[in-house]
Amino acid sequence: MGMPMQHIDRIIRSKNVFTSQDGIDTARELAIAIAGDRIVAVGKPDDVIAAAPAATPVIDYGEQFVCPGFHDAHLHFFHTSVGSSPYMLMDGGTSEVALVQHVLEFSQDLPDDAWVVTQGWRDYRWDPPEHPTKASLDAVFPDRPCVMYSGDGHTLWLNSRALEALGVTRDSEPPAGGSYDKDANGELTGIAHEAAAMQLLPRCLEWLGEDRIASAYADQMRRMAEQGITSICDMSLMPMPGCD
Structure with a gap:
């Protein structure tokens, strides 16, 4: 587990967590400790919960599948x-x-x-x-x-x-x-x-203009996050740098 754990905001756990790490290609029962917008620990639920402050909220997703966010490798x-x-x-x-x-x-x-x-x-x-x-x-x-x-x-x-x-x-x-x-x-x-x-x-x-584009960007990032897309490769479409 990644430490320290004293600033954990919440812990999520599930019986079906896929991490894609260490060559393990199956989902397991794991817990994930989160501080702000960072994952600071992944491990057996008892170990993660015991290492966190006693009042840390634990969200139990039961049998639901939990996995890393998707990366869209080609998006305009x-x-x-x-x-x-x-x-x-x-x-x-x-x-x-x-x-x-x-x-x-x-x-x-x-x-x-x-x-x-x-x-x-x-x-x-x-x-x-x-x-x-x-x-x-x-x-x-x-x-x-x-x-x-x-x-x-x-x-x-x-x-x-x-x-x-x-x-x-x-x-x-x-x-x-x-x-x-x-x-x-x-x-x-x-x-x-x-x-x-x-x-x-x-x-x-x-x-x-900049304000409308910024608003459109924010809305699109929210929609992608709702669908589990957390990173992208932004593919330029127009001919000059900065056009898109």
């Missing part, structure tokens, strides 16, 4: 947090028309300074499976930037107001590895692919 934490917040709609839609209608309804509760941002659409799953264009977004958002982020994370679908705010025109040169779709007349359709999409996305989210 920024996008997961914002996508779970009130500021981004996560929806693939069943068609272009149905998704645009849902986005319009979602937008009613957004702050006045917010861009309308969603993620999840996959046009090949729609009925009918057709490529979307800015026209359907312009019809419901003539004056507000709207950016629809694809489910595969490689494509943006933008309305005319968003393209204007971002300075993207029919004459804009996409970055290497990216492209802007155009119609037969050479006009932008509102679709940006790969590096072009990744270059624009950080600017589409600037309106969030």
